[in-house]
Amino acid sequence: MVQHLKFYIDGSWVEPSQAKTRTVINPANEQALYDIALGNADDVNKAVVAARRAFESFSQTTREERIALLTRIIEVYKTRAKDLGAAVSDEMGAPLAFAEKMQVGAGLGHIVATLGVLKDYAFEETIGNAEVVREPIGVVGMITPWNWPLNQIACKVAPALAAGCTMVLKPSEYTPSCALIFAEILHEAGVPAGVFNLINGMGPDVGAAMSEHPGIDMMSFTGSTRAGIDVAQRSAPTVKRVSQELGGKSPNIILDDADFQKAVSGGVAHVFLNSGQSCNAPTRMLVPQSRMDEVMAIAKAVAGKTKAGDPRADDTQMGPVVNETQWHKIQCLIAKGIEEGATLVAGGPGRPEGYSAGYLVRPTIFGNVRNDMTIAREEVFGPVLVIIGYADDEDAIRMANDTPYGLAGYVSGGDKDRVRAVARRLRAGNINLNGVPNERTAPFGGYKQSGNGREWGRFGLEEYLEVKAIAGFN
Known part of the structure; x- marks a missing residue:
């Protein structure tokens, strides 16, 4: 049994701060697949420190540099498509052909769409005597679900990178290995150290620590309405932005x-x-x-x-x-x-x-x-x-x-x-x-208890941007 007992922090695979694991089960046969390490608040803090340090330089990269980075990610992603499909199928039970075409394809589609948006997006505009500038919001905490794991990872990570943000990702504990492969893809594509960090763990431990951490500027959450409420409540004392895609009964x-x-x-x-x-x-x-x-x-x-x-x-x-x-x-x-x-x-x-x-x-x-x-x-x-x-x-x-x-x-x-x-x-x-x-390329998100904020395309990119007005600039 191959184990997955390290986290991706500051550009390296590192040991967790505690020796605590969880067994991932194949839902098709109820057999053990492997163990994953479970993180805690100390691991989250290490990742946030790395992300804040990396933000100083990554937030200043040019549009052209980020276009080149996303282009490399797309190229590497394609070479790992079979690995990603097999991981999704084993972990959440999707038929293999469906996992390879639809699950893996959805992730790729969001990265490609984000690249298209980045090429033409107006980060600055003039309004009267002011220059209105859209800048990366900072360090983003991301919590993603198991049902469309690559879709949700990609539609958060890609626009955050395009905006110039750095991030800490907690994927679902039910579908961790496709997220670990995604981290390997970003590493091979040359994402700078500290820009992308990944910690496996449980919501009450890692998710709660991320939501409460003062060094995280935004939480992007996809999951149940119940868990989304918890993320929002824990995020409120630090007044961080919270973007949520929650449940539905359509x-x-x-x-x-x-x-x-x-x-x-x-x-x-x-x-x-x-x-x-x-x-x-x-x-x-x-x-x-x-x-x-x-x-x-x-x-x-x-x-x-x-x-x-x-x-x-x-x-x-x-x-x-x-x-x-x-x-x-x-x-x-x-x-x-x-x-x-x-x-x-x-x-x-x-x-x-x-x-x-x-x-x-x-x-x-x-x-x-x-x-x-x-x-x-x-x-x-x-x-x-x-x-x-x-x-x-x-x-x-x-x-x-x-x-x-x-x-x-x-x-x-x-x-x-x-x-x-x-x-x-x-x-x-x-x-x-x-x-x-x-x-x-159109916005995706909900009304009422289905969440707030929008993902996909231009609207997804703008979730990761702050707006600054500089009066007297012109």
Whole structure:
């Protein structure tokens, strides 16, 4: 068993300050993969000291120097794509082909997009007699999740580098090795010592120490709303900027003039993507009540064709969820849906047939769901879709917005003006119309308890910049 017992601090692989480890489990077979070292406040402080020292010089680099750096990172990243894909598949259970194409590709896509933004971004502008200058905010603490690990690491690290910031990253303890490979990529690409630092550890130890540290100027967090609240509270005494991308319970409104076969099938497939472990998954499908039976039949057919199984098998479309805790949470919510009287259309409790180990969940669909049921209110974070009937467009919009979350929304219909009108009334940060995927250069982030701040493209870069007005400059 290969162990991962060092941290990347100040350009070197260093021993942790304590001999404390955690075993990473393969969710497909429940077998141990390796141990990782767990950091503490002392490790965080060492990394912050290195990052603050590096900031003095890295913040003064030119646009051209940072363009060259991101270009080298892209080149090295491509050479490690297979390693990254295998790590993601082993650690969080994504089917290998999906991990290599989508998980690894998402990380690369954000670095490439950031490079494009950096080439043209206006860091200075004249307003009256003042020069308005956008400067790097300083040292950034980053906490990233396990569900799209490379996507979230890249969409934080790349714009921070582009802005001239230095950083300390705590990746998820469930997906640490792909983050360690990412650190190796940055090292090989020539990121200066101290600019990027990585510490593995648990949220109450490393995450809390980062949030509270006076030497960190900003916290960028992706994860649950509960943990995001904790990060914000711990960050408040030092008045650091906090950017958060949190949970979701996204509505998918299918209007009565939509292509139902396409819209329903696409919506179901989207929920099952990544085993349902996406914060923006369209997990509440809102359909005309009069067509509930038709929708349930289409959805059931899609579920029946969705193969859940071994991530390394060629025919697997859906791997396990990430860990035992998550598996049990999903099972409890499926049981709750049955208890509360929703119609079980497909799937249900337990593992798929033929599996007695691994954290596999049956692709599950509930119909005739009310918007006040537990499965319509709580984020399941698994392959569970609820179908809710509505009376008319106003009813659909009301129920879509009746949630504490506001990360994403989806609308399908034949009349483009009507689809646009519904989209404008949804209280969420990202709306997708007629199955069109997200635009990587447009902002990503949520309303309400889905977070604050934005990632991706120009908006992601600006999260890492302070604005200075120099009056009398011109």
